[in-house]
Amino acid sequence: MSLENKNHQLLSKIATNDKHGENSPYFDGWKAYESNPFHPTKNPQGVIQMGLAENQLCFDLIEEWIRNNPKASICTPEGVNEFRNIANFQDYHGLPEFRNAVANFMSKVRGGRVRFDPDRIIMSGGATGANELIMFCLADPGDAFLVPSPYYPAFVRDLCWRTGVQLIPVQCHSSNNFKITREALEEAYMKAQEGNINVKGLIITNPSNPLGTTIEKETLKSIVSFINENNIHLVCDEIYSGTVFDTPKYVSVAEVIQEMEECKKDLIHIIYSLSKDMGLPGFRVGLVYSYNNEVVNCGRKMSSFGLVSSQTQHFLAAMLSDNKFVDKFLAESSRRLRERREFFTKGLEKVNITCLPSNAGLFFWMNLRSLLKEKTFEGEMKLWRLIINEVKLNVSPGSAFDCSEPGWYRVCFANMDHETVEIALMRIRAFVNGRDKGKNMEIKRWKSNLRLSFSSRRFDEKVMSPHMMSPHSPMPHSPLVRAT
Amino acid sequence: MKLLSTKATCNSHGQDSSYFLGWEEYEKNPYDVVQNPKGIIQMGLAENQLSFDLLESWLAKNPDVAGFKRDGKSIFRELALFQDYHGLPSFKKALVDFMAEIRGNKITFDPNHIVLTAGATSANETLMFCLAEQGEAFLLPTPYYPGFDRDLKWRTGVEIVPIQCTSSNNFQITESALQQAHEEAKKKNLRVKGVLVTNPSNPLGTTMSKSELNLLIDFIKDKDMHLISDEIYSGTVFTSPNFVSVMEILKERNDLKDFDANVSERVHIVYSLSKDLGLPGFRVGAIYSENDMVVAAATKMSSFGLVSSQTQYLLSAMLGDKKFTRNYISENQKRLKKRQRMLVLGLQKAGISCLKTNNAGLFCWVDMRNLLSSNTFEAEMELWKKILYNVKLNISPGASCHCTEPGWFRVCFANMSEDTLNLAMKRLKDFVANNNGEECSSNKRTRSTQASRSFSRKSLSNWVFRLSSRDRHEQEER
Numbered sequence: 001m002s003l004e005n006k007n008h009q010l011l012s013k014i015a016t017n018d019k020h021g022e023n024s025p026y027f028d029g030w031k032a033y034e035s036n037p038f039h040p041t042k043n044p045q046g047v048i049q050m051g052l053a054e055n056q057l058c059f060d061l062i063e064e065w066i067r068n069n070p071k072a073s074i075c076t077p078e079g080v081n082e083f084r085n086i087a088n089f090q091d092y093h094g095l096p097e098f099r100n101a102v103a104n105f106m107s108k109v110r111g112g113r114v115r116f117d118p119d120r121i122i123m124s125g126g127a128t129g130a131n132e133l134i135m136f137c138l139a140d141p142g143d144a145f146l147v148p149s150p151y152y153p154a155f156v157r158d159l160c161w162r163t164g165v166q167l168i169p170v171q172c173h174s175s176n177n178f179k180i181t182r183e184a185l186e187e188a189y190m191k192a193q194e195g196n197i198n199v200k201g202l203i204i205t206n207p208s209n210p211l212g213t214t215i216e217k218e219t220l221k222s223i224v225s226f227i228n229e230n231n232i233h234l235v236c237d238e239i240y241s242g243t244v245f246d247t248p249k250y251v252s253v254a255e256v257i258q259e260m261e262e263c264k265k266d267l268i269h270i271i272y273s274l275s276k277d278m279g280l281p282g283f284r285v286g287l288v289y290s291y292n293n294e295v296v297n298c299g300r301k302m303s304s305f306g307l308v309s310s311q312t313q314h315f316l317a318a319m320l321s322d323n324k325f326v327d328k329f330l331a332e333s334s335r336r337l338r339e340r341r342e343f344f345t346k347g348l349e350k351v352n353i354t355c356l357p358s359n360a361g362l363f364f365w366m367n368l369r370s371l372l373k374e375k376t377f378e379g380e381m382k383l384w385r386l387i388i389n390e391v392k393l394n395v396s397p398g399s400a401f402d403c404s405e406p407g408w409y410r411v412c413f414a415n416m417d418h419e420t421v422e423i424a425l426m427r428i429r430a431f432v433n434g435r436d437k438g439k440n441m442e443i444k445r446w447k448s449n450l451r452l453s454f455s456s457r458r459f460d461e462k463v464m465s466p467h468m469m470s471p472h473s474p475m476p477h478s479p480l481v482r483a484t
Numbered sequence: 485m486k487l488l489s490t491k492a493t494c495n496s497h498g499q500d501s502s503y504f505l506g507w508e509e510y511e512k513n514p515y516d517v518v519q520n521p522k523g524i525i526q527m528g529l530a531e532n533q534l535s536f537d538l539l540e541s542w543l544a545k546n547p548d549v550a551g552f553k554r555d556g557k558s559i560f561r562e563l564a565l566f567q568d569y570h571g572l573p574s575f576k577k578a579l580v581d582f583m584a585e586i587r588g589n590k591i592t593f594d595p596n597h598i599v600l601t602a603g604a605t606s607a608n609e610t611l612m613f614c615l616a617e618q619g620e621a622f623l624l625p626t627p628y629y630p631g632f633d634r635d636l637k638w639r640t641g642v643e644i645v646p647i648q649c650t651s652s653n654n655f656q657i658t659e660s661a662l663q664q665a666h667e668e669a670k671k672k673n674l675r676v677k678g679v680l681v682t683n684p685s686n687p688l689g690t691t692m693s694k695s696e697l698n699l700l701i702d703f704i705k706d707k708d709m710h711l712i713s714d715e716i717y718s719g720t721v722f723t724s725p726n727f728v729s730v731m732e733i734l735k736e737r738n739d740l741k742d743f744d745a746n747v748s749e750r751v752h753i754v755y756s757l758s759k760d761l762g763l764p765g766f767r768v769g770a771i772y773s774e775n776d777m778v779v780a781a782a783t784k785m786s787s788f789g790l791v792s793s794q795t796q797y798l799l800s801a802m803l804g805d806k807k808f809t810r811n812y813i814s815e816n817q818k819r820l821k822k823r824q825r826m827l828v829l830g831l832q833k834a835g836i837s838c839l840k841t842n843n844a845g846l847f848c849w850v851d852m853r854n855l856l857s858s859n860t861f862e863a864e865m866e867l868w869k870k871i872l873y874n875v876k877l878n879i880s881p882g883a884s885c886h887c888t889e890p891g892w893f894r895v896c897f898a899n900m901s902e903d904t905l906n907l908a909m910k911r912l913k914d915f916v917a918n919n920n921g922e923e924c925s926s927n928k929r930t931r932s933t934q935a936s937r938s939f940s941r942k943s944l945s946n947w948v949f950r951l952s953s954r955d956r957h958e959q960e961e962r
Contacts, residue, residue, distance in 0.1 A: 015614040015781035059561040075543050075550035084536040090764040125789035132788050136639050137492045282566040282793030298492040306602045306789035310765030
């Protein structure tokens, strides 16, 4: 016991506080999935994982490319002549061909409407590393960043944990489809000023996680004006930019500032990653793209703490500079995402469940407000536990994203095959239809399920982590984890 | 309002030091046997380029790994999706086995106590975040790796207080030096959270003795602090005495019933494959600790710099091949030993000696005190510039490693071909032979002098001024 206390003093506050965000109450969903994971043949009654924003729809395209391009690997006979140069390459500028290829890819994602300068690309350990890095460059401990809600839960860890920066949510509402309004921004900013909080900038995610929507051009322009007038930074996390599958067409901040002469470019920074667009979270490819030369300079030195493996840089340099492949991939990926989303949301409409209209992302924002017994966050959590334990779907409750209104849930659709989607829909339909009859029976079952959930709770830190955050702790059923 | 953070606009990244400036000069005029035979030879980079052929031949014999396959089945998508911050279990197992092999299998490591990070750079920073608050300090023996100023201090706000070591006893750590450092920290009102040592040492290229290690453990035990042992060169020990890891000492003390549970919870190891395997590009670092809370916190922090799953997979296969690793370790050490002998003999011919206890690492700690015009750091800088611009060798001056005595330089030997090394030694020999005169006027028209002119004289002299005023400051404090 005393060793534990002593340990607490022996370690830093950062090491022993909760700001890594993993002790949230949401691990019930993860635990339910982990102890009973769905499998089409081995465990058809298991929990279906819909809380994981992964893109698993286009691996076949990448695998085909790998088979046809053995030179891209430094391990194949065709590519091994590059082995020693690549293995030795630790320059924090990154392989020039890698930066060129990524700049090219980012431009294609934006329909060729903008060009990116490869020399402004700073590597980082995934978008996770990139978000932390940009905070270290722009803000001191105690400074604040505005962030429109709902937002990705791990921002608390990525932006605040070791940096000492604080987040100030800017509440958005369903009444206007959670649009970020000038009024909301100004209100949040003023309030912070009055509280003597030093706001250094605004961070937006476009396309949005968890909403799956892209920001309209006019809104983006108004956001840029806002930060420009107040001389604060704008960090645009555009990691879902390649997942836009429908109109309105994607507009990146890079495009907007081309049209706004008066905008101080020194305030604009983009975060990017290949984890979502290409479905390669394991390869840890993140980057900061900044229009501010000082930030590029300083950020580049900081990137030493999370460079991209040169083996991975080399591989991706080849793949992303294959224009034919990239064009085909982006088009096909969009098509599959759109198809998947439509199938799902149409299925939900049949039982009168609506979702926020969305045109991007690997998830949709599902509206279950009519199903809440109480229109409160407690009501939202109760319904959520029901969905996990009875419907056996792990979806993510809106409160995890700091949503201002209860009743919204994020549902991921790109991390499973078509058959699993059909089963998920069947279960939802059965649940909704069953709810309309026999309410008493339901309450009894629900209570006993809650008890089950509490009794099986084990705080095993090595295994628990809300799956809404990346990187995260194991998927015990991955063959890579079981293998020794 | 200040636009950027304090960290972004200060100098704590440490890159204005000569260590890095020398690299910049090399980049402008790099030696190439065919294209630029008069260029600067890079001897300031501690890289191991001697054993790539062994890795390449292993790859040729293991095609499955190349194709993202295991037992013939494609595992590409599992790898692409694998972002578990606990790391690939097969890789961690292979890594700890490799670490044990390097230590003669005298100790074993538990894969559950290892945290994977993006290089040792990230491992060291992460440990600081876990063990110290902003404004607290760690004691480091001098001379030390220049990159520590960035890795340990920059974003963490942690301070470094030097443990002054001197050539009088081959720069070994003494009890009085430790106490003195601790006193100095106290005077500066800095709370010391631990000691960090590099073993084998960079830049000395020596292994720590058992008595030094016991001294350190006694010290941290007494003062209730941490000990971090950066053992990234552990596989490069090429001659006796054998490498003794701090973990071995702990085990010995445990066996002798001198066991203190608290102490083993405060000792942490940093490792990497950048030096032993010569794979700095792959960004493979690790923290090893028996302290569960440190492992838990560091694991979460590793989110900011995980090792690419593609790389973990390749290395799990490679390091899992025990026959290969055993052969690699011994062959690599043989080659390092041979290469070091070449450098030492070459220096001897030039009338220059090195630290005679050099038994590890990718470099020699070279004694050029007799070439200094005066026993000062200004003279060291003068000599360094001459060697960089006139002799065209980029070596690292002791001042950049915070050495207390002027005149020592770190010279790397494992990052070039034998021919290049011989050429470097020849240049040095010629320089020493001609060193009795001062400015060689005939050199004024060479590219090197032009290069040195265009390299802003102002910034060089500013930096020299900064350096010498800092030294003066330090001397006053002693």
